[in-house]
């Protein structure tokens with residue numbers, strides 16, 4: 446190339462499989478999103494607490510969105526592809542065909558979703574073993590992890606699923622296998638959801654103790670015995686078949702994947718914060734907490750040395766940022782809870798009609814409605830006598846108690862739009878109060894957090910963002926690209942292509958600060974009182990249980 450000519454742009458494709466939809470983006474070397482597409486995916490709930498999906502449906506959606514974002518682009522400029530996905534469990538037979546994870550024997554439904562709580566008895570038995578691997582998941586294994594789900598399959602679907610199974614994949618690893626034919630697993634998935642240790646590998650005694658000695662006997666071939674770091678390049682890149690499916694060129698670099706929350710973490714946590722008046726500017730990156738808020742919220746904090754936080758997953762070595770330990774706090778339903786509260790209210794049909802008439806989302810309409818009814822006071826003060834405990838799907842962190850339930854106190858006989866708006870506000874606040882609860886647990890164990898970096902669908906909601914700032918008392922950083930999880934996936938593709946020397950370098954170059962929302966410190970006293978009530982709610986819930994269980 447002659448001196449005056451510009452180098453052709455280099456692009457990366459990121460694919461993010463969330464709970465409700467698949468998204469793809471075309472991203473350039475500086476992390477700018479040039480094209481975006483999304484596509485809903487199917488979900489089944491055949492019985493309460495059973496949640497299933499189809500890996501074929503998910504792959505088909507990945508193909509649709511990828512083809513859309515590369516339309517009109519010279520495919521030779523696309524250097525790498527990265528996937529992230531929810532940590533759902535995909536089951537395939539020895540010939541890589543889908544196997545049913547249900548009593549109906551519907552093999553189309555071969556994915557047990559991350560939020561599925563069918564394996565309660567199994568996880569209780571696993572926790573009773575007090576095995577040392579449990580130290581690395583906050584002391585208590587979650588029913589949402591893979592070991593209890595695998596045990597459930599063995600105990601409940603022996604002939605139709607377990608005996609025929611050849612491959613159990615975390616969804617992010619299924620996608621990279623589909624793209625490359627390589628069955629290597631991501632260190633991220635195996636460490637965070639499967640009890641693998643980055644330093645010690647699999648622990649035979651754990652699998653034997655819980656009754657899944659089958660994996661030890663076949664040298665873990667069904668759950669992964671080749672483990673690679675996220676962002677590493679897989680095999681010979683994209684296979685000709687997958688290239689046809691996705692509308693890309695064969696041979697482009699495909700990265701080892703990440704779980705979606707972890708991709709969000711990569712997409713936001715390394716941004717250069719200079720000039721934004723943020724306290725974290727002069728502090729190490731460990732002072733930042735990435736909060737990825739979609740159907741669920743995940744609170745990703747990193748540290749140089751392992752920190753054991755009771756009820757908070759981890760510490761996981763190199764599972765998100767290489768060389769750092771990760772603690773992952775979480776709330777199992779946040780976006781799903783807001784939607785549940787709003788859509789279940791008697792005034793929801795009226796809300797839908799009014800929001801549609803104004804061409805607004807229901808959330809934007811509710812936010813403006815709250816602004817109307819708040820009068821002179823700060824909007825958050827509308828919930829002085831309405832309080833919510835948000836564990837409608839159990840508590841992930843910091844209590845790690847899946848038996849906890851949701852609570853609402855302060856209900857009235859009214860069913861109008863004002864009532865719906867205030868209940869929505871109290872729910873948003875409860876989620877933010879839950880974040881404060883998690884941060885306090887992390888800090889008590891040794892983390893020192895000063896700044897939140899929010900991304901995911903809920904970060905599009907200004908009320909949700911402001912409440913997180915006001916209730917935690919910390920500034921909230923939003924990225925320049927709203928779809929930061931996709932930037933994280935593209936960072937993986939960029940690393941696999943060899944265009945960046947390390948994940949850290951790609952993070953620093955591709956994630957950018959957009960808006961900063963500061964806490965309104967004048968409202969602190971009010972939110973401190975809301976937090977006091979919040980903690981009382983769960984105390985009371987436990988008391989009610991003790992009364993009812995007392996013989």
Ligand SMILES: Nc1ncnc2c1ncn2[C@@H]1O[C@H](COP(=O)(O)OP(=O)(O)O)[C@@H](O)[C@H]1O
Pocket residue numbers: 462463464465466738739740741779780781783784806808809901902903905906
């Ligand atoms: N424009 C928006 N304004 C406010 N909230 C939104 C918006 N879009 C999505 N959400 C919320 O975000 C949640 C979904 O987030 P998303 O990141 O898309 O989920 P997932 O990755 O789990 O599929 C929804 O449940 C909804 O509550």
Ligand SMILES: O=C(CO)[C@H](O)[C@H](O)COP(=O)(O)O
Pocket residue numbers: 463464465530531532533559637704705706707738739740741742743773775901
């Ligand atoms: O457990 C998780 C990450 O470790 C997430 O909760 C799960 O992957 C679902 O993510 P989302 O709510 O973004 O769909």
